[in-house]
Amino acid sequence: MSARPSPRDEAWQGGFRPYDIVKEFVIALGVVTLVTILLAVLFSSPDESPVTIAGWARADPKDFVATAITELNHSSEVAQYGPPYTNTSGAAQKIGPVDLQSIPGVHLPIDTAKSFVLDPLSGEATNDAALAGELDLYQSAPVSRQNAWVDAYAKAFDKASVANGRIQVPPGDYGPTSTMMQSLLAMAQGGGLDGALLTTKQFYQTDYTKPILFMSGGSYFEDSAAAENLLGEQWGMMNETGSYPGQAWLWLYTFWYQVSPFKNSGNADAEIWVIMAVLTLALILVPFIPGLRSLPEKLGLYRLIWRDYYRSVEQTIRDKES
Numbered sequence: 001m002s003a004r005p006s007p008r009d010e011a012w013q014g015g016f017r018p019y020d021i022v023k024e025f026v027i028a029l030g031v032v033t034l035v036t037i038l039l040a041v042l043f044s045s046p047d048e049s050p051v052t053i054a055g056w057a058r059a060d061p062k063d064f065v066a067t068a069i070t071e072l073n074h075s076s077e078v079a080q081y082g083p084p085y086t087n088t089s090g091a092a093q094k095i096g097p098v099d100l101q102s103i104p105g106v107h108l109p110i111d112t113a114k115s116f117v118l119d120p121l122s123g124e125a126t127n128d129a130a131l132a133g134e135l136d137l138y139q140s141a142p143v144s145r146q147n148a149w150v151d152a153y154a155k156a157f158d159k160a161s162v163a164n165g166r167i168q169v170p171p172g173d174y175g176p177t178s179t180m181m182q183s184l185l186a187m188a189q190g191g192g193l194d195g196a197l198l199t200t201k202q203f204y205q206t207d208y209t210k211p212i213l214f215m216s217g218g219s220y221f222e223d224s225a226a227a228e229n230l231l232g233e234q235w236g237m238m239n240e241t242g243s244y245p246g247q248a249w250l251w252l253y254t255f256w257y258q259v260s261p262f263k264n265s266g267n268a269d270a271e272i273w274v275i276m277a278v279l280t281l282a283l284i285l286v287p288f289i290p291g292l293r294s295l296p297e298k299l300g301l302y303r304l305i306w307r308d309y310y311r312s313v314e315q316t317i318r319d320k321e322s
Contacts, residue, residue: 014312048228053197053211056220057188061162064188065181067218069157071112072177073150076217079112085213086110093270100270108209116214120196121180124187131183134176141175149175165189252276 070076092101125132153174160169197210215221
């Protein structure tokens with residue numbers, strides 16, 4: 001007896017019925033719309049106002065000034081980060097001997113003292129003769145003298161107080177640092193520093209790299225994230241564009257940061273990037289991987305989807321054989 005032909009090799013002998021693809025599209029669109037609305041109601045992210053430097057400086061002026069001091073003396077995390085912002089050695093993330101972080105190089109160079117303090121104050125000094133004089137004094141002084149002023153101010157700042165928008169620190173030899181910090185705080189509280197740190201020269205300002213890097217140095221930004229359960233250990237994500245379902249597509253990427261050894265690794269970013277690259281490549285190559293590409297057929301998914309077709313063909317074959 002000859003081998004029984006596969007149903008897929010048989011020409012369709014059964015009946016036909018009309019198929020309205022427009023009707024199916026409208027039904028599918030309606031179902032997806034209803035599901036989207038339901039998910040938005042149940043799982044939407046809050047549409048919070050953006051965190052700004054002005055809001056930070058008004059809400060917690062001491063934290064703002066403390067952060068500005070670390071930027072001025074290059075002791076902040078951003079100043080020590082390494083590529084793509086600085087040339088700091090030993091800060092790069094690696095996979096074995098391969099320094100992935102340094103491969104693109106420093107293509108967004110940031111001198112924190114210049115970018116976050118001196119340049120903004122230079123713009124403000126055009127309308128403030130006293131500030132201009134203090135700024136010239138600071139910039140013309142030797143680096144060792146600058147560091148001595150800033151270090152003395154930083155040590156005294158632990159005992160500082162803020163009243164009526166002004167910083168009060170114990171007397172000391174701070175040079176122009178005290179005036180500079182007070183002017184920067186006033187500039188930030190007035191909203192001028194937010195604009196000064198934007199680097200986009202086009203009409204629409206879309207590059208918020210510098211404001212975000214500056215805010216990341218203080219505790220206010222992190223506290224705001226913690227209040228919305230957005231810290232890494234809290235498994236949080238937020239959609240910033242409104243009350244719609246959040247970025248569910250990020251779960252696979254952020255998942256790795258929650259498990260060992262990545263959650264305690266200094267190279268977590270580079271390691272997880274490699275993992276996601278491998279997983280993405282595997283997904284792309286699914287049609288070309290033997291065994292994996294045939295799983296739908298082996299599991300009978302084809303027959304489940306086209307069950308009416310297979311039943312009709314098999315009945316036709318049985319009728320012919322009988």
